[in-house]
Amino acid sequence: MLKFALGGILCFVCAYLGIVGKKYYDKRYAYLKDFYSFVLELIDNISFAQDRLSDIGKRYADSGKGAFRNDLRGYSETLEDGGAAEKCFDSKYLKKCDRAYVQEFFMNLGKVDYDTQLSKLNLTKAQMEKTVSKAENDCKTTGNLLSKLGLLAGIAIMIILA
Amino acid sequence: MERLLSTLLPLALYNELIGECRLNEITEIRLRLQRPVYYAIQGRYRRLGKSDFIATQSDLAHVLSAATKSSMYAYNSNLIDGYISYDGGIRIGLSGEGVLKNGALATVKNISSLCIRIPHYVEIKDPRIDSVVNRFDNTLIMSKPGYGKTTLLRYMIKSLSDKGYNVLVLDERGELGGIYDAEQAINLGDCTDIVLGIPKIKAYESQVRSMRPDIIATDEIFGEREIDCIADCIRCGVKVLATVHADNVAKLKNSRVYSKLLDNVRYLITIIGIGNISEVSDLRKDYA
Numbered sequence: 001m002l003k004f005a006l007g008g009i010l011c012f013v014c015a016y017l018g019i020v021g022k023k024y025y026d027k028r029y030a031y032l033k034d035f036y037s038f039v040l041e042l043i044d045n046i047s048f049a050q051d052r053l054s055d056i057g058k059r060y061a062d063s064g065k066g067a068f069r070n071d072l073r074g075y076s077e078t079l080e081d082g083g084a085a086e087k088c089f090d091s092k093y094l095k096k097c098d099r100a101y102v103q104e105f106f107m108n109l110g111k112v113d114y115d116t117q118l119s120k121l122n123l124t125k126a127q128m129e130k131t132v133s134k135a136e137n138d139c140k141t142t143g144n145l146l147s148k149l150g151l152l153a154g155i156a157i158m159i160i161l162a
Numbered sequence: 163m164e165r166l167l168s169t170l171l172p173l174a175l176y177n178e179l180i181g182e183c184r185l186n187e188i189t190e191i192r193l194r195l196q197r198p199v200y201y202a203i204q205g206r207y208r209r210l211g212k213s214d215f216i217a218t219q220s221d222l223a224h225v226l227s228a229a230t231k232s233s234m235y236a237y238n239s240n241l242i243d244g245y246i247s248y249d250g251g252i253r254i255g256l257s258g259e260g261v262l263k264n265g266a267l268a269t270v271k272n273i274s275s276l277c278i279r280i281p282h283y284v285e286i287k288d289p290r291i292d293s294v295v296n297r298f299d300n301t302l303i304m305s306k307p308g309y310g311k312t313t314l315l316r317y318m319i320k321s322l323s324d325k326g327y328n329v330l331v332l333d334e335r336g337e338l339g340g341i342y343d344a345e346q347a348i349n350l351g352d353c354t355d356i357v358l359g360i361p362k363i364k365a366y367e368s369q370v371r372s373m374r375p376d377i378i379a380t381d382e383i384f385g386e387r388e389i390d391c392i393a394d395c396i397r398c399g400v401k402v403l404a405t406v407h408a409d410n411v412a413k414l415k416n417s418r419v420y421s422k423l424l425d426n427v428r429y430l431i432t433i434i435g436i437g438n439i440s441e442v443s444d445l446r447k448d449y450a
Contacts, residue, residue, distance in 0.1 A: 046235050046236075050233075050235060050236040051233075051236070052231045052232075052233045052236065053231065053232045053233045054231065054232070079231070079232050080231075082169050082228060085232075109232070110227070110230070110231075110232035110233045110234055110235065111223065111226075111227060111232070111234055112234055112235070112271075113234060113235060113238055113241060113261075113269040113270075113271065114235040114236075114238040114269065115238075115263075115268065115269060116269075116271075117234070117235040118235075
């Protein structure tokens with residue numbers, strides 16, 4: 001009976017770890033996808049309306065939910081107060097290299113003239129297309145694999161203990 | 163104004179300034195890359211800091227970022243014109259490296275000098291000015307740059323507004339009224355309407371008809387087109403109060419373009435030193 005209960009708990013823990021792993025990849029994909037669509041929004045706005053960065057950020061943040069939008073809201077508010085706003089993008093769902101990329105993007109955003117800004121945004125757009133596509137792939141393959149592995153490992157432990 | 167400067171200036175520079183002088187006395191701050199910072203009080207320049215405060219690239223970037231609300235891309239036309247208007251009527255003149263595109267100036271990069279001009283409202287106690295205000299007619303204020311034309315213009319705008327005239331201020335660069343969060347940072351009177359950020363030529367055409375002013379006030383008249391617009395306003399019966407850069411009256415009279423101005427104005431106020439009103443002439447009386 002004890003073995004059966006222990007096996008159940010271990011199976012649950014393994015399945016849970018698998019789900020956490022999958023969730024990480026899902027969140028990372030969602031974060032990068034939102035970042036990418038914000039870059040598209042920036043290109044549109046800067047090409048025509050040329051609103052203030054904090055206004056564009058707030059509007060985008062309020063248009064939905066998610067970790068990126070929360071960070072962006074904080075960024076927009078910090079911008080208005082004149083603080084080091086790029087530090088707002090410190091999401092735990094990002095890999096170290098992704099985080100550095102996003103922070104550097106926001107650190108340089110709005111500090112160059114119109115033409116240079118648009119060129120930089122178009123470059124970021126091209127780079128992000130690849131990154132988002134890779135993150136989606138990771139989410140489908142590694143994320144799903146982790147959740148299944150977790151469950152399988154749990155069942156295997158249960159069988160061994162039984 | 164102190165709050166605006168605390169946002170605009172880098173912390174170290176701001177702290178150095180408040181340690182040395184009263185912020186409300188400063189009229190100008192000059193930042194040049196890798197050079198000592200200067201500030202002006204009543205037209206006199208002083209070096210900042212006991213051991214010179216040297217302006218760094220990051221200091222200039224901070225000011226530009228704050229002035230453009232981190233949205234430099236939206237200020238391209240201002241960069242081309244050589245200035246950025248900040249809140250509260252603060253104007254930041256800038257110089258750097260021009261970028262040409264198809265032969266025309268497309269933008270300015272590598273900005274290496276900033277001239278931050280801080281507006282003030284000063285009560286001017288001069289019976290000659292009061293006399294012009296009491297019997298107001300088209301008036302031109304003339305002096306070299308930095309002698310206080312804009313300060314006198316502000317005072318006259320408020321005085322005329324307080325007398326019940328509808329004064330329309332064409333404030334293309336946002337330095338007369340000093341709008342901050344849609345409110346006037348500098349009180350120009352209850353009967354004053356401010357047209358902010360609209361090119362003056364366009365404003366003469368549209369606002370005169372829509373706002374029906376008694377008086378149009380504008381700073382730094384420049385070029386033949388603007389002088390023609392002013393002549394048109396006067397023809398329509400609107401009085402004009404304006405300033406112009408000029409060394410002396412003779413140079414103004416000898417200029418093909420600017421001599422037209424003198425044909426249209428009645429009062430000419432000449433400033434020959436910082437805040438030193440030398441002469442108030444009634445040109446109609448002089449010609450009579």
